Amino acid sequence: MPVTPARQRPLMTQMLRLPCACALSAAIAVGSLAIAMPAKAVADSPSNVVAVVNADPITRNTLSAQSVQRYGTEVIDNMINRHLIMQACQHNGIEVTKAEVTDEIRRLASKFGLSMDAYLKLLQEERNIDPNQYSREIIWPMLALRRLVAEKVEVTQEEFNHAFVAQFGEAAKCRLIMSDDEAKIRQLQARAKADPSQFSSLAKQFSEDEASASVGGLIPPIRRYSGDSRLEEAAFSLKDGDVSEVLELGDQWIFLQAVRRIPAMTPSPQALPAIREQISDRIRDEKMRSAASELFAKLQQEANVIKVLGNPELEQQYPGAGAIINGEQITLSLIGEECIKRHGEEVLDGEINRKLLTQALRKAGKQVTDADLQNEIDRAAISYGIVRGDGTPDAESWMNQVLEGGNVTRSVYMADSVWPSVALTKLVEDEMQLSESDLQEGFESAYGPRVEILACVLSDQRSAQKIWEMARDNPTEDFFGRLAEQYSVEPVSSSNMGKVPPIRKYGGQPAVEKEAFSLKPGQLSGIVATGGKYIIMRCQGFTEPVVTDRSAVQSELVRDLTEKKMRRLMAKKIESLRTTAEIDNFLAATANVPRESKTR
Structure with missing residues (x-):
């Protein structure tokens, strides 16, 4: 089964060695392996620092470039859509203010009986949408589109009357029998017509509508102007106990039996103004949603969009641009800032880990070579059974499986998964020894x-x-x-x-x-x-032991135990590097004071 390295979790939650998955959200040149960047970085300055790791700075420009490399193509589509809406607003002299966005969020929160803060917290916890993203990417576009179509949307008296009747008008309580077999439904309808008192029993035995069959075919009351007009006409044409003709609804056949009429409700005069406002707002919202969707589709269809990011030829032709929309550029720097807003903390956490590993390798006098990286890819391919007929690793097929779907590029996979796995292996390889007790315990655990x-x-x-x-x-x-x-x-x-x-x-x-x-x-x-x-x-x-002779499984046992012990050592090493480092993370506003003093 192909396994694609995770992209959206910090290193310590991905500390599974297979496949090369000690992932760090970072990408830099490693040895002679050049990791491609989407654009040339702007000169860094001390005021541009987002983190310092053991006195070694990470700049915002670096973070922006790394964030774009990982998430730029994902983020740019949303930016293009919002830019189209913004252009339409500018053309029509429309502005949606921050206060309007806040009021809308507060209104939506009140629908669920929540305060605005509680509502935003719920979105963060259950849908992983932070408040700024929710305001910027969901509420603002929705309000802008509604403002753009507002003049075209009005509630007619007829629409209000129909909605009022659907909510407060007379209703028909009915039973229903459903089947996807026309011949069967007509036979059942004939039996029900001949003896209407059988209807409930027939529904329980033969109706294919599970929700109603168990209660003798009873369905929620049918009201006018609330669904399929044919069903409503059939229901309201029946007298109590009568059985309707057979109706074809979609790919199903049904017929009804009238149970009783439910009289219309008459709201008090005091409640009518609030009811009128509520119904009108609901109709207007529904019409606006429909009109806004049509307008957005039209904006997309008529727009002249050139997506530069990810296209090497266009990147050469339009340096510094991520996309061009109706002649206006979305710059790479803007895309970078948007990526930082969404994924900056995660990517920076990876950059910090990258710094720590690089510093540790330098201190240990070790380096990661291209041959090391290729060996790690081969090892992962073998681990997942991606081999040629002669048993050698099929590295290219493995890479194709990893990159399948386009969610991660080759350079990002090499930088985020392969290099960190090799780096950590280099740092702990001297500690990697299997004792006799390790082998005996592993044997008993696996085969005893x-x-x-x-x-x-x-x-x-x-x-x-x-x-x-x-x-x-x-x-x-x-x-x-x-x-x-x-x-x-x-x-x-x-x-x-x-x-x-x-x-x-x-x-x-x-x-x-x-x-x-x-x-x-x-x-x-x-x-x-x-x-x-x-x-x-x-x-x-x-149970009986699966194997009693350890020598028969020694090579497999050594391989598996080495893998497990290596994972533990690697996890311990990165944790040690982080806890003993001096880290200032200005983006997340956190600092780590090392537990042990170090010689710099």
Whole structure:
């Protein structure tokens, strides 16, 4: 299965060595491997510094270039769309102010019964949209388009009357039978016509509308001007108990039975002004959305857009431009600032890590060569089974799989995944040794016997004590399974009557493993506290070892254990570099004071 390196997560959340995935959001020249930049950087100045790593500065120009390289093509489409709207506003003398944007956000928040701050926080947490991005990329374009079409949108009296009737008018309560088979539906309709009292029973047995079949075909009340006019006409033409003719709606066939009429509601005179305003606003909003969508499509269709970024020939022809829209340029510097607004902190975090690795390599007297980079690509290809017929790595096919879909370029992949993985390997390779105990523990973990158990996981000690006593007093497997089904907070054990995957040695849960392997078949464990949970186990027995002769799997064992140990060492190394470094991050307004003094 092809695996594309992640692009939107910081290094420490990507510390999985395969495939070359110690990703740093940075791209610079490495050895003789030149990493292409989208544009020539502007001269840096001390006032342009966004971070300092052990007295080594990172400038805003560098951050801008790196951000554009990773996210420019993604960001530019949104910028082009907003620029088209802005040009239309300028042409029509329309301005949407910051206050109007704020008022609209406050209005939307109130619809959900939230304060503006709570609403924006919700967007940030659930949709990862920060307040500035929401204002700039969603609310402003929406308001601008609505202002552009406002004069063309008005609510007629007829539209208001229809909406009022749809909300407050008479309704028809009906039952429905649906099928995608015309012959079947006509047979059912004939039976219902012959004996209308059968309708509910027929709906339960034969209707393919699952939502209504279980309640004898009952559907929400049908109101005029609220949906398909044919359905409404059929419903309102029936008397109570009558069965309609068969109707074709989309790819389904249906017929109705009238149950009763629901009289129209008459709002109080005091409520009418507010109701009128509410209905008119809703109609206007719906019409504006439709008109705005049509206008935006027209703007896009009629625009003369030249997308320069990502096209080497156009970049030569229009230096410094990212796109040209109806003769107006969007510069690379503007695109860079937009990328920084969206992704700056993430990219800068990668740049900081890059600095740390580069400094550490220099201090250790080591360097990353092109041959090292190629070896890492070959290793990743082999790890994922991308090999030729003779077993050698097919690096080009691997790269094609990595770059499939165009979400990451070759240079970014090399800089963000391959180089950092090699750099960290160089920094920890001298520590990489497998001891006899490492090999024996790895062998037992991978191939040794495992404990078959039932488990019940509780969230607090009091509950665990209660369940343990119940399991002790009724020591049967069936009873324990029912306890797990009823009380376990762990989904697997709860849904499988306590059954969980067998416990292996050295699997990362020492307390659980120690207790499990001390049990005999049928024996109940004590309460094991681990990870904030309380676990009770019942032993069912032990599996047979998969392999008993370690020499038979020695090479595979060494490869796997080396990989795992290397990942741990690499994660430990980057964490150590960050915690012992002096880092000032001005973009995120954070600073790190090193835990240990260092010689500069």
